[in-house]
Amino acid sequence: MALEIPLGVRAAAVRLSFLSSNHVLGVVVLGLVAVGTLLPVLFLLWSSFNTAGPTQMPSYGLYNWHAAFSDSRVFDAIWMTLRLALTRVAIAVIAGIIFAWLIARTDMPAGSTFEFLFWVAFFTPALPLAFGWILLLDPDTGLVNRWITQLPFIDESPFNIYSFWGIVWLHLTATSIPVAVILFTPAFRQMSAALEDSARMCGAGAFMTLRKITVPLLMPAILPATVIMLIRSLEAFEIELLVGTPVGIYVYSTRIYDLIDESPPQYGMATALGSLFLITIFLLAGFYWLCVRGRRFTTISGQGFSTERTRLGRWRWFASGVCGLYLFCSFGLSLFFLVLASFMRRFGFFDRQHAFTVEHWVRLFEDPILSSSLVNSLILGTTSALLAVFLFSLVAYVIVRSQLLGRQIIDVIAWVPWAIPGVLMGLALVWLYLQTPLRTVLYGSMTGLVLAMLIKELPVCTQLLKAGFVRLGNELEEAARICGAPWMLTYRRVVLPLIAPVLVSVAVLTFQAAVRDIASIIFLYNNDSRPLSMLMLEYSFAGEMERDAAVGILLVLMISVMAIIARRLGFRPGTST
Amino acid sequence: MNSLRILAARWIIMSILSLCTFLAGQVSLAPAATDFDSKWKDLIAAAQKEGKVVLNSVPGAEMRQKLPSVIKNKFGVELEFVSVDTREAAQRAIREAAAGVLSTDLISGGQSTFVNELYPKNMLDPIKPLLIHPDIQNPSVWLKGKPWFIDDKDQYLLRVIDLVVPIGAVNAKIVDPGIFKSGKDLLNPKWKGKIAMYDPTRPGPGSNTLSYLMKLFGEQYAIDLIRGQDVKFTRNRRQLADWMVQGKHPIAMALSITEFARLREEGFQVKFILPDDVLPPEGPASGVFVLLKKAPHPKAAQLFLNWIITKEGMQLYTNLEGAPGTRIDLDTSKLLVPESIPQPGKQYFDTADWKYMTTESRKLFGRIRELFGR
Numbered sequence: 018m019a020l021e022i023p024l025g026v027r028a029a030a031v032r033l034s035f036l037s038s039n040h041v042l043g044v045v046v047l048g049l050v051a052v053g054t055l056l057p058v059l060f061l062l063w064s065s066f067n068t069a070g071p072t073q074m075p076s077y078g079l080y081n082w083h084a085a086f087s088d089s090r091v092f093d094a095i096w097m098t099l100r101l102a103l104t105r106v107a108i109a110v111i112a113g114i115i116f117a118w119l120i121a122r123t124d125m126p127a128g129s130t131f132e133f134l135f136w137v138a139f140f141t142p143a144l145p146l147a148f149g150w151i152l153l154l155d156p157d158t159g160l161v162n163r164w165i166t167q168l169p170f171i172d173e174s175p176f177n178i179y180s181f182w183g184i185v186w187l188h189l190t191a192t193s194i195p196v197a198v199i200l201f202t203p204a205f206r207q208m209s210a211a212l213e214d215s216a217r218m219c220g221a222g223a224f225m226t227l228r229k230i231t232v233p234l235l236m237p238a239i240l241p242a243t244v245i246m247l248i249r250s251l252e253a254f255e256i257e258l259l260v261g262t263p264v265g266i267y268v269y270s271t272r273i274y275d276l277i278d279e280s281p282p283q284y285g286m287a288t289a290l291g292s293l294f295l296i297t298i299f300l301l302a303g304f305y306w307l308c309v310r311g312r313r314f315t316t317i318s319g320q321g322f323s324t325e326r327t328r329l330g331r332w333r334w335f336a337s338g339v340c341g342l343y344l345f346c347s348f349g350l351s352l353f354f355l356v357l358a359s360f361m362r363r364f365g366f367f368d369r370q371h372a373f374t375v376e377h378w379v380r381l382f383e384d385p386i387l388s389s390s391l392v393n394s395l396i397l398g399t400t401s402a403l404l405a406v407f408l409f410s411l412v413a414y415v416i417v418r419s420q421l422l423g424r425q426i427i428d429v430i431a432w433v434p435w436a437i438p439g440v441l442m443g444l445a446l447v448w449l450y451l452q453t454p455l456r457t458v459l460y461g462s463m464t465g466l467v468l469a470m471l472i473k474e475l476p477v478c479t480q481l482l483k484a485g486f487v488r489l490g491n492e493l494e495e496a497a498r499i500c501g502a503p504w505m506l507t508y509r510r511v512v513l514p515l516i517a518p519v520l521v522s523v524a525v526l527t528f529q530a531a532v533r534d535i536a537s538i539i540f541l542y543n544n545d546s547r548p549l550s551m552l553m554l555e556y557s558f559a560g561e562m563e564r565d566a567a568v569g570i571l572l573v574l575m576i577s578v579m580a581i582i583a584r585r586l587g588f589r590p591g592t593s594t
Numbered sequence: 595m596n597s598l599r600i601l602a603a604r605w606i607i608m609s610i611l612s613l614c615t616f617l618a619g620q621v622s623l624a625p626a627a628t629d630f631d632s633k634w635k636d637l638i639a640a641a642q643k644e645g646k647v648v649l650n651s652v653p654g655a656e657m658r659q660k661l662p663s664v665i666k667n668k669f670g671v672e673l674e675f676v677s678v679d680t681r682e683a684a685q686r687a688i689r690e691a692a693a694g695v696l697s698t699d700l701i702s703g704g705q706s707t708f709v710n711e712l713y714p715k716n717m718l719d720p721i722k723p724l725l726i727h728p729d730i731q732n733p734s735v736w737l738k739g740k741p742w743f744i745d746d747k748d749q750y751l752l753r754v755i756d757l758v759v760p761i762g763a764v765n766a767k768i769v770d771p772g773i774f775k776s777g778k779d780l781l782n783p784k785w786k787g788k789i790a791m792y793d794p795t796r797p798g799p800g801s802n803t804l805s806y807l808m809k810l811f812g813e814q815y816a817i818d819l820i821r822g823q824d825v826k827f828t829r830n831r832r833q834l835a836d837w838m839v840q841g842k843h844p845i846a847m848a849l850s851i852t853e854f855a856r857l858r859e860e861g862f863q864v865k866f867i868l869p870d871d872v873l874p875p876e877g878p879a880s881g882v883f884v885l886l887k888k889a890p891h892p893k894a895a896q897l898f899l900n901w902i903i904t905k906e907g908m909q910l911y912t913n914l915e916g917a918p919g920t921r922i923d924l925d926t927s928k929l930l931v932p933e934s935i936p937q938p939g940k941q942y943f944d945t946a947d948w949k950y951m952t953t954e955s956r957k958l959f960g961r962i963r964e965l966f967g968r
Contacts, residue, residue: 385663
C-alpha cells in the first residue's frame with residue numbers, strides 16, 4: 018500500500034530542505050537582484066529631481082516633473098502608444114498561442130522547422146526590414162500598391178505603410194509574433210498531454226481543448242510573456258520614427274528620445290517621463306500576481322509524462338500551409354529584403370544601371386574594426402548567455418521554491434530594469450559606473466557591457482524561468498533527495514534538465530539581446546569593446562543602409578549558429594522533456 | 595671707358611649687397627627652420643610616447659577606415675577613431691570629465707553642440723597656441739588669411755571645411771531647379787505635397803535651413819511653406835534622399851551634402867536649389883575640431899591638429915569628407931559636388947557666424963518649435 022503524503026507537506030519539505038542548506042545562497046542571490054536592479058533606477062529617479070546641469074552644483078526641485086507633464090502633447094503620445102501597444106500585443110498573443118500550440122502540441126508537419134524560423138525571424142534587424150516594407154507598401158511608390166492599382170476597378174492604393182496599421186504590421190512581422198511564439202512554445206512543450214487526453218476522451222475537440230484546458234493551464238507562462246511584450250511595445254520607437262513622423266504619429270518613447278536628443282539633453286525631464294513606465298510595470302506585475310495567486314499550475318510531475326500530440330487529421334496540412342504562408346510573408350520576405358539590400362547599389366532602385374553589386378560586402382570585410390567587433394559580440398553574447406542561465410535560474414528557483422522573507426518583493430523588483438526605457442537604463446548605468454570606485458573596471462570595458470546586459474535581461478529571463486519552475490512539481494526533487502542527493506546535485510541533475518527547453522530559450526534570448534542591443538550599451542562601450550551592433554548603428558547613422566544590412570546578415574548568422582549549437586547540444590526546441 | 599668702370603663697380607657692389615642680403619636672409623631663416631624641425635621632432639617623439647590620440651567624430655566609415663592608418667604610418671601614433679554623433683560625443687566628454695576619467699582628446703563635428711554645450715561649460719583648451727607648423731604663418735594658403743577659428747576668442751573651434759549648403763535639392767528629372775528664382779517660388783501651389791524636409795523641430799540641418807529662410811522671409815513664409823505646402827518631415831536622412839530620387843517628394847530641403855554626393859556618385863540627376871534672392875548659405879558641416887581640456891594625450895592631439903592643417907592633412911580629410919577645405923591650395927577637382935565649393939568674390943551667408951549662432955539662430959529655432967512642434 019502506497020504511503021500518501023499530503024501535497025502541502027511535501028512542498029514544505031522541499032522548501033525546508035532548501036532553506037536549511039542554502040539559506041545564505043538564497044539571501045545572496047536575492048540581495049544581488051535587489052542591488053543590481055534598484056540601484057540604477059533609484060539613481061535615475063533621484064537625478065530626475067536635480068534641476069542643475071551636469072557640470073553645475075546639484076539643486077533639487079520638481080521642475081523637471083512639472084515641465085515634462087505640462088506638455089499636452091505628452092498625453093496624446095501616451096494615448097497613441099497605448100493604442101498601438103494594445104492592438105499589436107492582442108494580435109500577437111492570439112497568433113502566438115495558435116502557432117505555439119500547432120508547433121508544440123499537434124502533429125502539424127514541419128513544426129520544428131517553423132519554430133526555428135520564428136527564432137531566426139526574431140533575430141533579423143528591424144530597420145532594413147522596415148525599409149523593405151516601405152518599398153512594397155508606400156502608398157505612392159510601393160510595388161504591391163502599384164501592382165494592385167493596375168487591376169481593373171482599383172484606383173487607389175489599398176495599403177499605406179505610413180499609418181497606424183502600417184506601424185502595427187511592421188511590429189507584428191518584425192518582433193511581436195515571433196517573440197510570442199518563442200515565449201509560448203517552451204511552456205506548451207513542457208505540458209504533459211494527460212489533461213488534454215482526458216478532455217479528448219470526454220469528447221472535446223482540438224480547439225475546445227486548447228481553449229478550456231491548455232491555455233488556462235499555461236497562464237503562468239502566457240501572462241508574464243504578455244506583460245513582457247506589452248512593456249516592450251510601450252518602449253518601441255525606431256519604427257514609429259521612420260513611418261510615424263512623416264504623418265504626425267508620435268509615441269511616448271519618441272518624446273523621451275527627443276528630450277535626450279536635445280542640445281543640451283534634458284535628462285531630468287526624460288527620466289520624469291520614463292517614470293510612468295515604472296508605475297505601469299508595477300500595475301502589470303500586480304495584475305499578474307492577482308491572476309495566478311492561490312492556484313496550482315503544475316504540468317510536470319512524477320506521475321508520468323504523456324507526449325502524445327493532438328492529431329489534426331486532414332487539417333494538419335492546412336495548418337502547416339497557414340504557418341508556412343505566414344512565415345513566407347513575414348520572415349521570408351524580411352530575409353529576402355535584407356539579403357537584397359546588401360547586394361544592391363542602392364536598395365529599392367532596380368532600374369539603375371549595375372543595380373546589383375558585391376561592393377558593400379567587400380568594403381565591409383575591408384573595414385579593420387569588423388573582426389574586433391565580431392569577436393567582441395561573440396564574447397559579450399556568450400558570456401551574458403551563460404551567466405544569465407546560471408544566475409537567473411537560481412533567482413527564479415529561490416523566488417518559486419524558497420520561503421525566504423521578502424522573496425515576493427524581489428519578484429516584483431526583478432521587473433524594474435524593464436520599468437524604464439532602455440536608453441534611460443543605459444544612462445543610469447553609465448552614471449552609476451562613473452560614480453563608483455570600480456569605474457576603471459566597468460566603464461568602457463567588456464565587464465561593464467556584460468553587467469549591463471545581465472541587468473537589462475533579468476526581467477524576461479527570471480519570468481520565463483519562474484514560469485518553468487511553477488509548472489514543475491516537487492515529486493522529482495523529493496525523490497532525488499530521498500535517494501540521498503544533496504540540493505545542488507538535485508538542482509543540477511534533476512531540476513535543470515527538466516526545464517532545459519526554457520534554459521535554451523533564456524540562453525538564446527540573452528545571446529541575441531546582447532549582440533543586438535544598442536540602447537543599453539551605447540553610452541558604455543569604447544573603441545576596444547565596440548560590438549557589432551555599434552558598427553551597425555554607425556552605418557545606419559551614416560545612411561549606408563546596404564552595409565548596415567550586410568552587418569545585419571552577419572548578426573542573424575551568428576545568432577542562428579548559436580541556436581543550432583544549442584539544439585545540437587541536446588536542448589532541442591523540438592524535443593519534449 | 596670710365597663709365598664702364600663705374601657700371602662694373604656698381605654691378606659688383608650691387609651683387610655683393612644682394613649676396614649679403616640673401617645671406618642675411620638665410621641666416622635669419624635658418625634658425626627658424628631648424629627651430630621648427632627640432633620642435634616637430636620633439637612633438638612627434640612626445641606623441642609617440644603617449645602612444646595614441648582619441649578622436650570622437652561623426653559617423654563616416656571611410657574616414658574611420660583610412661585616417662588611422664595614415665597617422666600610424668606617418669607618425670607611429672595610433673589614432674583611435676570613435677564614430678559617434680556630435681551631441682553624444684559632447685555628453686560623453688562631460689560625463690567622463692565630471693568623473694575624472696576623460697578618454698577623449700579631440701572631437702570633430704558640427705558647430706552647434708560645441709557652441710551651445712562645450713564652449714560655455716569651459717571644457718575646451720585653445721588650439722591656436724598649439725599650432726606650430728610654418729603654414730599657419732603663410733596667409734596666401736588660407737581662405738581667411740589664417741587658420742579659421744569660429745569662436746569669439748578666435749582660438750578654440752578650428753574650422754577645416756567651408757562648403758556651400760543649399761536650402762534644398764531636387765530630382766532634376768522631375769523638377770527643374772532653375773524654376774526657383776526666388777525662395778518664394780517654393781510656395782507655388784503646384785509643389786504642394788511634393789516637398790520633404792529633415793525635421794526642423796529637432797536640432798540639425800532642418801532647423802538650420804528653416805531658421806535661415808525665416809530670417810530672410812519672415813515667420814509667415816515659414817508657416818505658408820510648412821503648413822501650406824504640406825511639407826513632410828523625416829528624421830532619417832536616407833529616407834529624405836530616397837523620397838527625392840523616387841519622385842515621392844522630388845524636392846528635399848536640408849538634404850545632407852553626404853547624401854547628395856552619394857546620389858550623384860550613383861548616377862542620379864540631382865541639383866541644388868539656389869534662388870537668386872537667397873544669399874547662399876555656407877557652413878563647416880561636420881568639419882570643426884575642438885580640443886578637450888585635460889585631454890589624456892595632449893602631445894598626440896597637438897601633433898594631429900598641426901598635421902590636419904597642413905596641405906597634406908587637409909587634402910586627405912576633405913577628400914574623405916567630400917567637401918572643400920579652408921585652405922585654398924587644395925585640389926578640389928575630385929569633389930563630386932563642385933557646386934559646394936564657395937566661389938571667390940561671391941557673397942555667402944555663414945551659418946557658423948558666432949553672433950548669428952549665439953543669438954538670432956537660437957531665437958528662430960525656439961519659434962520654429964512653437965509653430966511646428968508636434
